[in-house]
Amino acid sequence: MQDFKGTAQRITDLYNQQDLSDESIAQQMLQSEQTAEATSQWRLMWRKFKRNRTAVIGGVVVLLFYLTALFGDFVAPYSLEDRMTQYSYLPPQKIRFIADGRFQPHVYGLKSGRDPLTLQRTYVPDPEHKIPIRFFVEGSPYKLMGLFPTNRHLFGVEEGIVSILGTDGQGRDMFSRIIKGSQISLTVGLVGVALSLLIGAVLGVASGYYGGWVDNLVQRGIEIVRSFPPIPLWMALTAALPQHWPPLLTYFVITVILSLIGWTWLARQLRGKVLAIREEDFIMAARLAGASDRWIIFRHLIPATFSHIVVISTLSMPSMILAESSLSFLGLGIRPPLTSWGVLLKQAQNTQVLLLYPWLMIPGFFVAISILAFNFMGDGLRDAADPYTV
Amino acid sequence: MKNEEKNYLLTIKDLVVHFHTLEGIVRALEGVSLHLEQGKTLGLVGESGCGKSVTAHSILRLLPPKLCKIKGGEILFRQRDSAEPIDLAKVDPQSDLIRSIRGHEIAMIFQEPMTSLAPIYTVGDQIMEAIMLHRQVSPEQARESAMEMLKAVALAENVVDEYPYRLSGGQRQRAMTAMALSCNPSLLIADEPTTALDVTIQAQILELLMSLQKEFNMAILMITHNLGVIAEMADEVAVMYLGRVVESGAIEQVLGNPLHPYTIGLLKSLPKMGDQTNRRLAPIPGSVPDPLAKVEGCPFHLRCPVYKQKGCDGKELPSVVEPEPGHLVRCVLYY
Amino acid sequence: MTEDTIILEVNKLTKHFPIYRGFLRKVVGSVQALNDVSFSVKKQETLGIVGESGCGKTTLARVMLRAYEPTSGEVLFNQDGEMINVFSLKKAELKRLRRNIQIIFQDPLSSLNPRKTVLEIIGEPLLIHGVAHGQELKSRVCELLKMVGLSVNHLDRYPNAFSGGQRQRIAIARALALQPQVVLCDEPVSALDVSIQAQIINLLQDLQKDLGLTYLFISHDLSVVEHISDRVAVMYLGSIVELAPSSPLYQRPRHPYTEALLSATPTIDPATRKKRIILPGELPNPSNPPPGCKFHTRCTYAQDVCKTTVPAWEEISPGHWTACHRAKELELRGVGELKSSG
C-alpha cells in the first residue's frame, strides 16, 4: 500500500543523481532534437510562396512576359516596321490545327475585297487555300538579344500572312508590335524601380535608423513630393523635354522622371520596417558588443530589409508600367519609331477606330494582365516575406 | 468506479483534439480526462504547449472549426436546471445551445484582457451587452447590474464610462472578470488570468476570484503554469504533458506527494523561497518535443530519468492507475 | 567565494526619458525611470535586482552599458585596479570596455537575428573586435557551444530551429564570447518554462564558478532571485528601496514593500497557506511619482511624515540598506514567519 511512496522517492533520487555535466546535456539535447532542418530565410520564403496559388500563377506570367520580351525578335514573326499594306486593318486570323486528317497548323489564305456600302476593305478566308505555319522559318534579319545576327523566327508563313492579333492601318502585325512594345513597357518599370530603389532605400534606411533631424528632413521632403498630383507633374516634366532629342534618350529620361516620384512610397515603407527592426534586441546586442553604425546597417538592417525591398519593388512595378502607358498614350512619353504598349494604345484613341477595329485595343489587355500578375506575385511575396511571424 | 456516481458539474472523458495545419497534424489533445465539482476549483498546470488552452477552448467550442477537429471523447456539462448532463463535444459550435451556454453558464477570462474587450466601447456598455444578451432586462436595469458587478470586483463606479485602453492591466482584468461574472455562471474558466500581471496585482486578483467564488458558488477551472498560484487557489489539480493528463488528485496529494516523474521533476525545478540550503536545482533534462512530432508510448519517456536509467522501456502508453483514493497517475512504475 | 574587491560601482544614477508632444516635439514632462540609484557589485558575486514591471530594471542595465545616456550620475568599472567612469569614455575606450561587460536579454527570440546562423551570431562579437576569424573563429565558437551545452552540429542552423531554452543558451554563448568579467542578465529565464528555467539557472551558476563571472541578475521572480543571488536589491518606481544579503532580506525584510512582495508571491507549500498582505491600488505613474516616500500611496504603515519627506538611504544593520522612515521601529515579516503565521 505504501509502496508508491517508495517509488516516488526513487524517482526523486534519480533526479538528484542526474549527470549534469556539459557533455551529457549536449547529448540529451541531441536526443530530444527537433527535426527542424537548417532552413534559411529564402527557403522559408519560397516554401510559403509556393503555397499561394494565385501568387505562383502571377509569378509564372511575369516570367513568361520577360522571357518573351528578351527573345522578342525571335518570337515575333515580323519586325517592327514590316508593313504589309495589302493587309491593312486585317482582323485577327483564326489558326486551324488539323489539315487533311493530321496535325498541321495553318491559316486560310485571304481574298480581299471592298464592302460596297462602306468602302471598307474586307477579307474573306479561303478554305481551299491552306497556308501552313512553319516553325523556325527564315524571315527578316535581326540580332538576337542585340548580339547574334540571325533571321530565324519562332514561327511564320512562306506566303501570305499570319497575324494572330490582326494588323493596324499600315498593315503591321499587332502581335509582333505588342511583343516589341513589351520590351520597352516592361523595362521602363524595371529601370524605374531600380532607380527609385537606389534613392528610396538609402533615404528610407537612413531616416529610420538615425531618426531625429535626418528623419524629419526626409519625411518633409517626401510630403512635398507627394503633395503634387502625379499626372500633371509628369506631363509638365516630360513636356519640358526638347522635341529634337532622340527617342532613346527621351525613354531614358522618362524612367528617371518616373523614379523621381516613385521613390517616396518605397522610402516610407522601408523606414517603417527599419524602425521596427531597430527596436529588436539583436540590434541592441550588436551595439553593446561594440558594433559601429556601419556594421549594424550593413550586417543587420539591410539584410533584414532585403526581402521587403524585393516585395516593395514588385508591388511598385504596376504603377510604373501604368505611368509609362498613360504618358505614351497622351503622347508625352515614348515616341515612334520606338514602340511601347502606351504608344500602341494611342492608335485606338478615337471611337471610330475602336468600333471598326476593336483588336487595336489588345495592348490594353496586355497592360492589365501584366499589372495583375505583378500584383498577385507581390502580394504572395509580401505574405511570404516575414517567415518568422507565424 | 464510484467516481462516476458523483454529480460532477463538468466531466471530460478521453478528449482528443487535432489541428490539421499546413505543416502537418498537431496532436494537441491525446485523451484528456478531468472532472470538476460544483463550487470547487480545479487547477490545470503544465508547460507551454501541453494543451491547456486547447482544453479550455474545447469546452466552449471556441476552436477554429476549419483547422481543428474533436476526434473523440466527451465533454459532459450539467446545465443549471436539467438533470442529465449534455455532451458539449457533440454540440454544433454555431448552435443557439452553445451560445446560450457561453457567457451565461460558462464564462471565460483570458491572459490578456485587452484582446477580449472591444476597444471602441466603454467597459459599462460591454458588461450591459453581456447582461442583455442572456437576460430579459431593460437597459437601465442592465446598467444597474453592471455597476453592481464593477463594485463586486472592487473597481470605482466611474470605470463604467471608461474605455479599456485607459485602464491599467490589473483594472482591465477586473473589468473582464466583472463581465464574465455578470450572468452568474456556474463555471468560470480562467486561462492564465494573472500571468501578465505583477505579483502584487496578481495577489489582488486571486483574492478577488476566491471571494467571488464563495459569493456566487461557482466552479473555477484555473489554467496556469505557475504551481504557486495553483497551490494557493485550487482544491484539485491536473498536471498535463503533451496533450495528456499525467497526474491528478487533491492539491495536497499531488503537490505534497507527487508520483509522476514529470510532476516530481517540475517541483524539483522550482527554487523554493526561504529555503536557505541553496540546494542545486534538479531540472528535467531536454525540452518539449516539436508539436508536429508524434511521440509513441509514454509521452514523457524522452525526458524521464527512469527511462534514461533503463528502469522503464517507455514503449507502451501507460494506463491510469490510482495508488491512493482520488490520486490518479499515468505511469508504469505504479502498476 | 566572492572576493571583496569592488568591480562595479553605481553612483546616484538618474535617467529621465523626456515625453514629447505635438508637431514640434515639445518636451511636456518626463518618465522618471531611474532616480538616484546607488550600489556597488563585488567581484564574482551575484547581485539580484527585483521589482515589478516598469520599476526601471531594464533601464538600469541599459544605462549602465551606456545604451542610453544617463540624466546624471556615474557608473565606475574596475579596469585592472583603476576605477573608470563609463560615461566619460571616448568611442574607442568604450569599445574596449564592452569586452568586459556583456548582457543577456529576456526574449531569446528577439535577441537573436533570425537571418544568421549560430556561427555568425556567436562569432559576431569576436569579429567586431577582431579577435578571431576564419578557422580560428569557428573553433572558438565550437568551444563556446560546448560550454553552454549545445552540440557542434548546431553551428549552421538558424535560431528558428531551436527551442526557447536552446536559444537562451546561444545568447549566453554570445555574451561570453569576449570573455567578459561582468554579465548583466536582464530577466534571462522569465520567458522560459519552469523545467528549462532550472536548466539555465544551473548553467549560469556553473559558468560563474568556472569563469569567475560577476552577475547582475534582474528578475521579477523573487524565488529565482533568492536562489541565485548573494545580495538582493529591491526596486520600486525607479529607486532602490532595500538592499541586503539575500538571507536577511528574505527572512527579515526592513522595508514594507519588500514584505508585501514576499507575502504576495505564491508558494507551492500546500501545508502553509499564508495570510497575504494585499497592497491596495496600483503602481503610480512614473512620470508623476508621489512626493515623499514614493511607496506611501500603497504602504500599510504610512504616516504623515511619509507623505512629505523622502526617507534617507540608511545602513540599518551591517550590509543591510533601506529607505523607510519607520524601518527601525517596524517588525516586518519575512518568508519564514509568513509561513508559520498562516
Ligand SMILES: Nc1ncnc2c1ncn2[C@@H]1O[C@H](COP(=O)(O)OP(=O)(O)OP(=O)(O)O)[C@@H](O)[C@H]1O
Ligand atoms: N490555432 C492553432 N493552430 C495550430 N496549432 C495549434 C493552434 N492552437 C494550438 N495549437 C497547438 O496545440 C498545442 C497545445 O496548445 P495550447 O495553446 O493548448 O498550449 P498551452 O498549454 O495553453 O500553452 P501556453 O502555456 O503556451 O498557453 C500546441 O502544440 C500548439 O502548437
Ligand SMILES: Nc1ncnc2c1ncn2[C@@H]1O[C@H](COP(=O)(O)OP(=O)(O)OP(=O)(O)O)[C@@H](O)[C@H]1O
Ligand atoms: N526608451 C524609452 N523611452 C521612454 N520611456 C521608457 C523607455 N524605456 C523605458 N521607459 C520607461 O521607463 C520605465 C522603466 O522601464 P523599464 O523597462 O526599465 O522597466 P522594467 O523594470 O524593466 O520593467 P519590466 O519588468 O516590464 O521589464 C517605464 O515606465 C517605461 O515606460
Ligand code: SF4
Ligand atoms: S517610509 Fe513610510 S510609506 Fe514609505 S515604506 Fe516606510 S512606512 Fe511605508
Ligand SMILES: [Mg+2]
Ligand atoms: Mg495557453
Ligand SMILES: [Mg+2]
Ligand atoms: Mg525589463
